[in-house]
Amino acid sequence: MNIQQQIDDIKENLPSHVHLVAVSKTKPAAAIQEAYDGGHRCFGENKVQELVEKQDILPKDIEWHFIGHLQTNKVKYMASFVDTIHAVDSLKLLKEINKQAKKHARIIRCLLQFHIAAESSKFGMDRVEAEALLSHPDVANLDHVDIVGVMGMATFTNDTAQVRQEFKNLHAIFQDLKTQFFADKPSFKEISMGMSGDYEIAVEEGSTMVRIGSTIFGHR
Numbered sequence: 398m399n400i401q402q403q404i405d406d407i408k409e410n411l412p413s414h415v416h417l418v419a420v421s422k423t424k425p426a427a428a429i430q431e432a433y434d435g436g437h438r439c440f441g442e443n444k445v446q447e448l449v450e451k452q453d454i455l456p457k458d459i460e461w462h463f464i465g466h467l468q469t470n471k472v473k474y475m476a477s478f479v480d481t482i483h484a485v486d487s488l489k490l491l492k493e494i495n496k497q498a499k500k501h502a503r504i505i506r507c508l509l510q511f512h513i514a515a516e517s518s519k520f521g522m523d524r525v526e527a528e529a530l531l532s533h534p535d536v537a538n539l540d541h542v543d544i545v546g547v548m549g550m551a552t553f554t555n556d557t558a559q560v561r562q563e564f565k566n567l568h569a570i571f572q573d574l575k576t577q578f579f580a581d582k583p584s585f586k587e588i589s590m591g592m593s594g595d596y597e598i599a600v601e602e603g604s605t606m607v608r609i610g611s612t613i614f615g616h617r
């Protein structure tokens with residue numbers, strides 16, 4: 398199947414409220430263009446330089462999502478165009494995104510990344526860290542970021558019961574934060590979870606955004 402058919406296939410099986418981020422990291426701009434020509438507009442990258450290079454040569458109505466670990470000193474390179482940053486895990490980073498977005502008179506959508514996997518190598522906060530971040534008085538003054546939800550990656554394992562439990566945990570964190578901090582903010586509604594190997598389970602557990610790479614573009 399080609400790229401366009403893969404995307405159509407996935408979309409056909411996703412509920413209409415679930416957004417598909419096509420993860421194009423390591424793939425050439427031509428592959429993104431092919432998906433674009435088929436009508437897809439939302440792409441995810443995890444390296445700043447690669448994102449900037451691709452954005453420069455591809456159509457300007459692409460909705461770019463940054464899904465990787467982000468260093469504060471690199472926010473400035475994408476602040477003029479990035480739509481959503483998925484992996485915010487500190488107040489320092491959130492403030493820098495706000496500062497750079499302000500320079501371009503933009504609002505950048507942000508997701509708080511949570512560590513839900515058993516593996517220790519993955520980035521992200523726990524509930525206590527996130528509550529501390531959101532309770533900080535400075536957060537109320539960040540007018541150029543919109544905290545729209547949470548993001549997480551499940552353990553890379555064939556144990557689907559474990560994966561399901563980790564997605565359930567992220568959903569529970571989302572609900573708690575919604576009640577505690579975002580009860581009057583309808584834009585806090587996104588749960589970014591699910592990749593090629595586990596997105597069906599993620600959708601069953603409440604995902605609103607799936608990040609799918611290899612199923613669409615082939616193995617990296």
Ligand SMILES: *Cc1c(COP(=O)(O)O)cnc(C)c1O
Nearest residue numbers: 420443464592593608609610611
């Ligand atoms: C690479 C990546 C994906 C996509 O992974 P696939 O298994 O290729 O679908 C999703 N999320 C993040 C954060 C990634 O780095």
